Amino acid sequence: MATKTPIRLTINHESYDVEVEPRWLLSDVIRHQLGLIGTHVGCEQGVCGACTILVDGKPERSCLVFAVQAEGADITTVEGLSTDPQHLTALQESFRDHHALQCGYCTSGMLLTATALLKKEPHPTEDAIREALSGNVCRCTGYQFIVDAILAVANGSKEVQE
Amino acid sequence: MTEQAMRPQFMGARVKRVEDPRLLTGQARYVDDIEVPGMLEVAFVRSPHAAAKILSMDLEAARHAPGVRAVWTFEDCPVMLWQRDTYEVGQPVLAHDEVRYVGEPIVAIIAENRYLAEDAAELVTIRYETKTPVLDMVDAIAESPRRVHPEAQNVFFHKVYASKGFDEAFNAAEHHLSETFRTTRQTAVTLEPRCTAAMLDPASGRMTIYASTQSPHRVRSDMCELLGWDENQIRVIVPEVGGGFGMKANTYPEDIIVVSAAQKLRKPVKWVSDRTESLLSDVHARDDIHEAEVAFNSDGKIVGFRDHLMADGGAYPAYPFSGAVGETSLASRVLTGPYDIPYIATTIDCTYSNKTPLGAYRGVWGPIASFVQEGLIDRVARALGKDPADIRRINMIRPDQFPYRNSAGMVYDQGSYGESMEEALKLVDYKEFRRRQDTLRHEGRYVGIGISVFVEPTAMASSEAGSVGYESVFIRIEPTGKVTAAFGLGPTGQGHETTMAQLIADQVGVNFEDVVILHGDTDSAPFGGGTGGSRSGPIGGGAALVAGREMRARLVKLAAHLLEAGEEDIELGAGKAWVAGVPDRAMTIKELAEVAYTHVKRIPEGLPIGLELVARYQPKRAVSFSNGTHIAEVEVDVLSGLIRVLNYVVVNDCGRLINPMIVEGQIQGGVAQGIGSAFLESLRYDEHGQLVTTSLMDYLLPEATEVPRITTRHLVTPSEGEGGIKGMGEGSLIGAPAALVNAVSDALAPFGAMVRQLPVLPNDVLDWVNA
Numbered sequence: 002m003a004t005k006t007p008i009r010l011t012i013n014h015e016s017y018d019v020e021v022e023p024r025w026l027l028s029d030v031i032r033h034q035l036g037l038i039g040t041h042v043g044c045e046q047g048v049c050g051a052c053t054i055l056v057d058g059k060p061e062r063s064c065l066v067f068a069v070q071a072e073g074a075d076i077t078t079v080e081g082l083s084t085d086p087q088h089l090t091a092l093q094e095s096f097r098d099h100h101a102l103q104c105g106y107c108t109s110g111m112l113l114t115a116t117a118l119l120k121k122e123p124h125p126t127e128d129a130i131r132e133a134l135s136g137n138v139c140r141c142t143g144y145q146f147i148v149d150a151i152l153a154v155a156n157g158s159k160e161v162q163e
Numbered sequence: 164m165t166e167q168a169m170r171p172q173f174m175g176a177r178v179k180r181v182e183d184p185r186l187l188t189g190q191a192r193y194v195d196d197i198e199v200p201g202m203l204e205v206a207f208v209r210s211p212h213a214a215a216k217i218l219s220m221d222l223e224a225a226r227h228a229p230g231v232r233a234v235w236t237f238e239d240c241p242v243m244l245w246q247r248d249t250y251e252v253g254q255p256v257l258a259h260d261e262v263r264y265v266g267e268p269i270v271a272i273i274a275e276n277r278y279l280a281e282d283a284a285e286l287v288t289i290r291y292e293t294k295t296p297v298l299d300m301v302d303a304i305a306e307s308p309r310r311v312h313p314e315a316q317n318v319f320f321h322k323v324y325a326s327k328g329f330d331e332a333f334n335a336a337e338h339h340l341s342e343t344f345r346t347t348r349q350t351a352v353t354l355e356p357r358c359t360a361a362m363l364d365p366a367s368g369r370m371t372i373y374a375s376t377q378s379p380h381r382v383r384s385d386m387c388e389l390l391g392w393d394e395n396q397i398r399v400i401v402p403e404v405g406g407g408f409g410m411k412a413n414t415y416p417e418d419i420i421v422v423s424a425a426q427k428l429r430k431p432v433k434w435v436s437d438r439t440e441s442l443l444s445d446v447h448a449r450d451d452i453h454e455a456e457v458a459f460n461s462d463g464k465i466v467g468f469r470d471h472l473m474a475d476g477g478a479y480p481a482y483p484f485s486g487a488v489g490e491t492s493l494a495s496r497v498l499t500g501p502y503d504i505p506y507i508a509t510t511i512d513c514t515y516s517n518k519t520p521l522g523a524y525r526g527v528w529g530p531i532a533s534f535v536q537e538g539l540i541d542r543v544a545r546a547l548g549k550d551p552a553d554i555r556r557i558n559m560i561r562p563d564q565f566p567y568r569n570s571a572g573m574v575y576d577q578g579s580y581g582e583s584m585e586e587a588l589k590l591v592d593y594k595e596f597r598r599r600q601d602t603l604r605h606e607g608r609y610v611g612i613g614i615s616v617f618v619e620p621t622a623m624a625s626s627e628a629g630s631v632g633y634e635s636v637f638i639r640i641e642p643t644g645k646v647t648a649a650f651g652l653g654p655t656g657q658g659h660e661t662t663m664a665q666l667i668a669d670q671v672g673v674n675f676e677d678v679v680i681l682h683g684d685t686d687s688a689p690f691g692g693g694t695g696g697s698r699s700g701p702i703g704g705g706a707a708l709v710a711g712r713e714m715r716a717r718l719v720k721l722a723a724h725l726l727e728a729g730e731e732d733i734e735l736g737a738g739k740a741w742v743a744g745v746p747d748r749a750m751t752i753k754e755l756a757e758v759a760y761t762h763v764k765r766i767p768e769g770l771p772i773g774l775e776l777v778a779r780y781q782p783k784r785a786v787s788f789s790n791g792t793h794i795a796e797v798e799v800d801v802l803s804g805l806i807r808v809l810n811y812v813v814v815n816d817c818g819r820l821i822n823p824m825i826v827e828g829q830i831q832g833g834v835a836q837g838i839g840s841a842f843l844e845s846l847r848y849d850e851h852g853q854l855v856t857t858s859l860m861d862y863l864l865p866e867a868t869e870v871p872r873i874t875t876r877h878l879v880t881p882s883e884g885e886g887g888i889k890g891m892g893e894g895s896l897i898g899a900p901a902a903l904v905n906a907v908s909d910a911l912a913p914f915g916a917m918v919r920q921l922p923v924l925p926n927d928v929l930d931w932v933n934a
């Protein structure tokens with residue numbers, strides 16, 4: 002069996018020491034070694050965006066990165082937004098208000114992509130939002146309500162927490 | 164029913180979904196999130212050939228690979244789907260003597276984790292002798308180049324129908340025109356791939372199956388039937404499901420392997436499909452040809468449709484229903500859509516081929532039939548030089564014709580067919596569009612408009628979610644006065660925990676927050692059909708209303724006795740019962756529950772102890788039709804062939820709405836899938852029967868930049884069933900492709916274009932423009 006390497010990952014401001022095989026995908030390690038199951042895997046082909054996480058604030062596909070490559074990076078997963086149903090972030094709340102999710106499988110990736118966008122550009126246009134989301138597939142919602150949810154945050158007063 | 168229950172508080176309201184918080188915080192559990200110590204994972208060796216004899220298999224290296232616990236072939240799990248019963252053929256869950264489609268599972272590797280299982284799969288060597296694949300539908304129907312299954316004809320379903328006096332009337336019409344319509348293979352592509360886990364419960368010896376399915380009880384029945392288990396020995400749990408769209412209504416070979424392996428190895432076992440496996444082995448859909456002909460008169464009145472419907476069912480009928488049969492049968496019966504077309508004649512042929520089995524994808528027959536029906540209407544309009552909206556007006560079923568029996572014998576309940584079209588035309592400002600179109604054409608720009616008026620048969624006695632025409636609800640008021648209700652439905656994102664709670668809260672007289680809906684567990688839910696065929700709202704919701712009402716009656720009786728009032732004077736609401744006009748004479752539902760469970764001596768004669776019951780609901784009508792109109796505006800770039808959707812309007816009528824927000828979500832999502840169906844999605848096989856679209860880079864799904872803003876409006880024509888609810892999960896995808904491609908035909912009318920194949924790709928556009 003392949004030998005494992007110890008690595009330290011920084012995820013949602015916590016550090017995790019894990020032993021990984023060099024070929025293990027970051028998405029697998031996040032989900033199955035660390036139990037952060039909010040990151041979903043929809044294709045492992047880098048196309049669907051379900052596995053999107055933030056690496057140093059930028060959206061990345063965790064299915065295209067080996068875990069060993071992520072050492073030293075500052076990673077945010079959906080669990081880094083809010084895991085408390087009573088205290089959702091403004092963006093999570095807005096997704097709920099606008100019915101921006103159905104099955105929820107794409108949702109983590111959508112939230113993180115939108116978080117990064119709003120950080121960079123607090124008041125994006127609808128076109129800019131659609132452009133930013135174009136690497137995230139949603140099979141259920143048809144996107145409009147996701148776009149509306151993000152627009153509402155962009156036009157509102159609430160800050161986007163990360 | 165009391166006055167108050169007839170004026171519901173929650174039904175019809177835009178209640179926010181109770182499912183959302185767990186999904187938004189990444190706390191929801193899908194099948195792949197179920198991990199149990201010692202769990203093994205499966206990888207499959209799949210056929211690389213469309214058709215071949217298996218000469219030999221060398222499994223030794225795989226057996227000795229690190230972490231491998233078992234390597235299985237058909238001998239280890241000799242189960243056949245369709246035990247040559249309904250159809251003459253059965254599908255072995257692992258191919259053994261012959262492979263019949265690329266992606267067919269042959270060997271199952273069960274190992275400590277998926278990485279190791281895949282490593283071992285690489286070590287399997289199989290020798291094949293390839294055969295000529297059967298790939299062309301029309302040839303296959305003529306038994307050429309050969310039979311897919313030597314023991315059975317390629318055509319496994321054949322049906323002929325003609326309405327009385329068809330020939331005479333059809334031939335007597337002034338005009339005829341014909342067209343061959345083709346839909347290419349598409350598939351649901353749920354974002355969560357197919358997956359199954361199974362484990363024995365060490366205490367009871369029962370089998371627990373975690374299934375990503377639309378129909379928990381169907382999975383249980385299928386396992387019993389195929390593996391010889393008793394129903395009380397199996398528990399099916401459906402955790403969060405990341406989309407279904409009809410594709411997760413089947414039982415697949417992989418499910419059988421997982422459950423069997425868990426049983427024989429006495430270990431928890433899990434299999435999660437990767438995306439390539441999904442595209443190869445999830446049921447495909449929409450592989451149909453319609454050779455259609457229409458007879459009409461100069462005034463635009465259509466006399467009849469004739470259609471030869473053909474479908475390529477793939478190598479085996481999917482279990483336990485064949486999509487090819489589903490797509491063609493219902494299409495043949497609803498082909499006339501919302502129009503009063505007195506004569507129809509149809510012939511159906513479903514054939515085997517060396518391709519992936521055909522199953523259901525949202526709308527099943529509908530997107531195909533609408534494409535044909537609306538395509539024919541537009542052709543009639545063009546042939547007569549009339550406005551397509553006018554041809555629709557002339558032929559539309561009128562309100563005074565309901566209940567309307569169509570020429571294939573289907574009976575339609577009330578709908579708003581013409582009204583929905585007029586409303587949609589107003590929303591797009593049709594006249595103004597025609598003016599704009601004219602002006603733009605002079606500037607060399609090609610915009611077009613497409614109208615699609617659809618009917619959606621819902622709440623049917625049988626559907627892909629099983630052949631039961633009813634749903635059941637187990638409802639209980641807990642000793643604390645809170646309500647728990649369990650359903651046999653199988654939601655995959657539709658929000659039943661919200662909508663069903665809305666219905667029950669109104670009936671029982673409690674707050675929405677006080678109702679908890681359980682589903683997806685055969686141990687808690689009464690037997691039910693599951694979710695599919697747009698049945699959960701009307702039938703599941705109907706059962707919720709009946710259960711709530713029966714519980715309400717129990718509460719009223721109890722309260723009347725305890726408050727010393729007549730039953731007719733008891734009111735219920737907001738968790739309380741009181742005497743009408745005397746709000747002080749009241750008891751909370753919690754207090755009533757205390758009597759029902761604890762101070763049982765106070766229960767009046769004739770009422771049972773406790774507050775729980777099971778209610779079932781089966782609609783009286785065999786089917787209830789939703790309807791609506793979609794109008795799409797597109798611009799076609801004649802240089803690049805690219806198509807852009809500029810504007811999209813939906814006027815939808817699904818009877819009374821339970822939650823408009825959720826209904827609108829279904830419409831938006833269905834239209835987006837329609838854009839995929841019309842312009843992007845196509846599963847392509849090469850001449851050797853290799854599927855060449857095995858990643859999402861090749862099988863293109865609509866993205867946020869390709870879906871326009873969609874305007875939706877509701878009309879409400881209640882059904883005659885419980886609550887006036889009609890189903891609506893599929894209508895948006897039934898209506899959309901026809902509207903979109905008709906818009907392309909309209910835009911390219913100066914080039915004489917008429918779309919006859921789904922999807923329309925840029926090359927098709929360039930072919931018309933350069934012809």
Ligand code: FES
Nearest residue numbers: 043044045050064
């Ligand atoms: S799972 Fe990573 S992009 Fe699809």
Ligand code: FES
Nearest residue numbers: 103107139140141
């Ligand atoms: S909500 Fe299901 S994929 Fe987006």
